[in-house]
Amino acid sequence: MAALVLGTLAGCSSDSGGKADPTAGATHKAAAPVRLPVPDGFATETGWSTSASPEATDAEPGSSGFPLVAVAPTSGLVIQAAADGSRVRAFALASGKTVWTFTPKALTGVRAGVFVQEGKAGEKVVLARQGKTSGSGLSTSRRTTTIDVIAADSAKKATAAHHLDLAAPDDTAASFTATDSGILVGPVTDGVHEKAVAIDAATGAERSVQKRSVTVSGCGSGSCSVQASPAFATSQGVVSAFQQQDGCDQWAEGGTPCTYGFQVGDAWNSTSVAPSGMHVGIPLAVTGPYLVAAWHTSDTQTDPPTLSAPKRTILAVHDLSTGKIKAQVSCTSADAITLQPGSAQSSIHRSPNGDFLVSGQVGFDLSTGRGHCFTSTASTKGIDLTAVADDGTAYGIVHVVDDTEATSLYGRLPIAQDGTDTPEHDSARVSLRSGTATALPAASEVPVYVASGGHGVFRTRDVVAVYPGS
Template sequence: MAALVLCVLAGCSDASGGKADPTTGATHKAAAPVRLPVPDGFDTEAGWSTSASPEATDTEPGSSGFPLVAVAPQSALVIQAAADGSRVRAFSLTSGKTVWTFTPKPLTSARTGVFVQEGKAGETVVLARLGKTSGSGLTTSRPTTTIDVISADSDSKATAEHHLDLAAPDDTASSFTATDSGFLVGPTTDGVHEKAIAIDAATGAQRTVQTKPVKVSGCGSGPCTVQASPAFATAEGVVSVFQQQDGCDQWTESAAPCTYGFQVGDAWTSTSVAPSGMHVGIPLAVTGQYLVAAWHTSDTQTDPPALSDTDKTTLVVHDLATGKIKAKVNCTSADALTLQPGSAQSSTRLSPNGDFLISGQAGFDLATGRGHCFTSTASTKGIDLTTVADDGTAYGIVHAVDQTEGTSLYGRLPIAQDGTDTPERDSARVSVRTGTAKALPAAAEVPLYAAADGHGVFRTRNVVAVYPAS
């Protein structure tokens, strides 16, 4: 059974009714490691896990659609949140010992996500919960979104440096949109917010961002005014997406094509850095100092942009601060995967040394500026990448096409649906340097994080296991 790796960008919002708390009752001494079936190169006789058996805590009926495990690489911590948001525990990446625990104010019917963000002051852990306050006495229960920001280097009994309680009306289905340097809270439709609250984890400050008119260049044959909607937040500001509605008519021969693009804060606009001949840009994810975008030549404005086998998609790594192109590759896919703002956030990672970047089904060697596609063809299956090591070795889950939203969106890693177990997945190991791929033995787990010292972080069901390099 392949590792359960959850969406970092919200949009898959299955309700969770789980009562199990895999962190409850854990001691300061890590459990003897469960021996998961993992790729060669990891020592399952050593390391640690949160349980001695993957069956022992397999009682939770499904994920909330948000990540319950995150890694703080600078602090060398593995963070695990209970599904109901009742506790967060930080483990030493190398030893498995409990470094700190955090117990937030209680919420009922909570859907929980835990995220790690990097800033000038270091790493912070963000516990985000959608739920209801517990009514008592004359106080009625109400829906709320709570955000707790905890320093990664907290003492054993951690406290929140910032606590936000964002009341929401009953008819508002809020969601979280998180990158490693930004956080938005608000309803989402097709990867964008009409209105959201941007939260600065470093200060706890919040501000409202919403759809607004902006003037951009490169709309077909000239500038135009478009409506730009927030998609996700970054260290360079909120990334907003837009689609040109006026001043173009591609149905007429030699007419100017319509533009679909994005703006990064006040720093740059996609139309000013678009690859030659490209008029459709979709921001897929952010990691570190890079933004990954998908580019097409034109937009029919009838169907969502897709990675298909008929037209090539150019996947580009941009410098987040300037928009400069750092690497790119042309890909096709036999699976016709929808390209949506933020859809590849959960599968976008840098190697610890920063030399390699993976995103969705593509990997990039940033030193050479070249990329490789691990997408499907008529005879091969696509690979959704989960992590990449310092030598360019990456791991992934073989893409399984079904009727769920998660498998139709490009870059969205599989999650457990409410009331189901983690589906069995085939897995693979690839080389981002050469573009070669090799299937792993049946039922092999793949790491969700590969540390610089060789440790691999694995998760299956409610069990987190960390093995050193063998």
Template sequence: MAALVLGALAGCSDASGGTADPTAGATHKAAAPVRLPVPVPDGFATETGWSTSASPEATDVEPGSSGFPLVAVAPKSGLVIQEAADGSRVRAFSLSSGKTVWTFTPKVLTSVRAGVFVQEGKAGERVVLARQGKTSGSGLSTSRRTSTIDVIAADSAGKATAAHHLDLAVPDDTVVSFTATDSGILVGPVIDGVHEKAVAIDAATGVQRTVQKSTVTVSGCGSGSCAVQAFPAFATSQGVVSAFQQQDSCDQWAEGDTLCTYGFQVGDAWTSTSVAPSNMHVGIPLAATGPYLVTAWHTSDTQTDPPALSDTKKTILAVHDLSTGKIKAQVSCTSADALTLQPGSAQSSTRLSPNGDFLVSGQAGFDLATGRGHCFTSTAISKGIDLTAVADDGTAYGIVHVVDDTEATSLYGRLPIAQDGTHTPGHDSARVSMRSGTAQALPAAAEVPLYVASDGHGLFRTRDVLAVYPAS
């Protein structure tokens, strides 16, 4: 999401277009709200609501990680969380009114790249401020690279304080990124969606532990059991999800009887081979949200190429119970765009409706009550739709997928990372139904919401503006 760098009042904002301190302006006279420069779908009251100016987020250098989002939603607390682009300030707004609920000022870092995430636990929602930068090097201390984690309770008020602050030293030759779900975060280098070594952070306790690749024995691997190298992909409430690829005692060219297995393990709870659909030897963990894990399954490919969602082989996209592995909903899809399936690649586009009845992830949506899914992937005559949000009635929204030569557009489930936020010239948008599976093109240049609350409020963002509009 885009960074917010201007302070907003309830129902108003600084309309000057400048880059004021995000906590400034609480006493000045209210200005007219900054309006979105593009239309939004029917059903949202654009003449009311609140808005503020915004700046583009930093592009992540590690495709497949959770990147550096500067806006997040705490749904149960009813908050929009804003982080300044330089990581110097965090502000929590009431989703419905735009009123500032609390602010947080972290320790000073320079050359900062920052991201903000919201995680849910037994003690409630926690806001996780993750930053990369350098210490000041004041006094006798030398400047050094670091990654810091600050955890703030979402139900804070006024000037919030961090319940936990972690300072993780970063070697000069290491590019660190963040891999976050709504129940866990890993900090460390990312290659093809997995970590060779990372630090797992427990937002509830502040406890950190090192997780790294390990050798595990997997049953149901090929014709029996096999020892594989499992690499951490992302953290969840059921433990770290690790991905593995069988390389020994199987035919990597998929020409023999013993097919290689590509799978994953969820903490100590379950392994992909115990829940794989019939004849599916390739399982990729795409995302986690709430009590669910989203995966992709298909028959064995040659292990020299990454698995892909293509038009030559059907792929099953499934929603599993995170604690047991039981499949709650699934759909079989193909795609004319040949999108790479990578651990964690759909995390940024995976959303539950507030009531928990519907789930969208990448280009697929699911009605969890019925177990049915719908594909919004490309065909020879239609374009794919990257889904961004889903409401309690099953109405979902998305961006029409545009294929170019960048890794971001060839990676399944990753929302466009562009300097224009979600709205980039040439991107069309659509509204779809999770109940019927139908899709409808929206008017040209229409912006789609990134979140729709249970009361109908929609969160929208372009390059310059973030706005929240109530249902009309």
């Protein structure tokens, strides 16, 4: 892509830094479209666009971070938050018309993120902010994390159905780990929380979640208990990840291999659904009724699991409620990319018809159970997938290996940072039916969402644009 680089819809942070926010004007409206360089199949002469604020790198790579743009697919809305958290605006995806706006209680020094969650009560927009209260009057200023939940089908002047104010200790750098069905608030290390607050967007209820004891099989001659840390929340409960250290052979000297694994709520754990011969399972992401996990054998437990060569890794789509594998594919990569709990959450998307799914560098045809790898080889570069359409056409950014932690994490999309000269990225179009990949013209932007009617949503460092299919 050109100097305008895609900012992921989930996995970013932002701080206004005292600069004027282009999204904050009360009379702001979607304008005639800026004509970005996009793939064939999108009509850039029609549609709409609006200004956007750059999304800076999240302090905790691998978490879902602080995105400023999200899509509510059922409601047909593009949701945009101001960088300073002072306003949320919902645009009709097809027309760009402002459907509603939301103005939260004021905070200072804000980092804001906006998410869309789906439940039985319909789509909810979640505005998550870190900042400080004003300290006016007799009240002292204090750090806080606030959560505002707004119904996606709100009227013109939206109000929060639920408002949560969570005290934030001065020595704690909290983050948000959000999926389309749950949110955790708390410090993140290597993709997991020591402890966190789980938020139910439907009810506004909050509860504390911490490490839990999980029983795993294969500990020598029997079972043993391990401590599992919360990674992300789903409709089936919190997914917790663990690393077995006792009752196993950590040095691959002929004993029972140690296990990396995970527990999904109280429903199932990875040891009961692991593919044959796979001792390591990492929960990468969740969307709707599916969880994507990475599986492979392990020689030792001294290093984090990686997607590399020549050892093969199985990427699988599991039924979230039962653990049953719905689709899978075996992959290798010429790049050593760390597999971390939740690291592919920012890149997981289903096609609107539900037939296809992408996450990280793999894509699946759920109707056939087949998957395709778009990982690197000795002669080709990997592709980080960003969106998939109803016909199985997916788009992505050519993976760039550099010294940043973000590029070493599987599934993490590149983020456009404010005040930096972001390098150009190449991009590609792939078919999840055939597994073929085609390079796009230089400087092409790729969509972050493709609607059932063909509209593509594009996000650069300072523009959000929506173009109809041509």
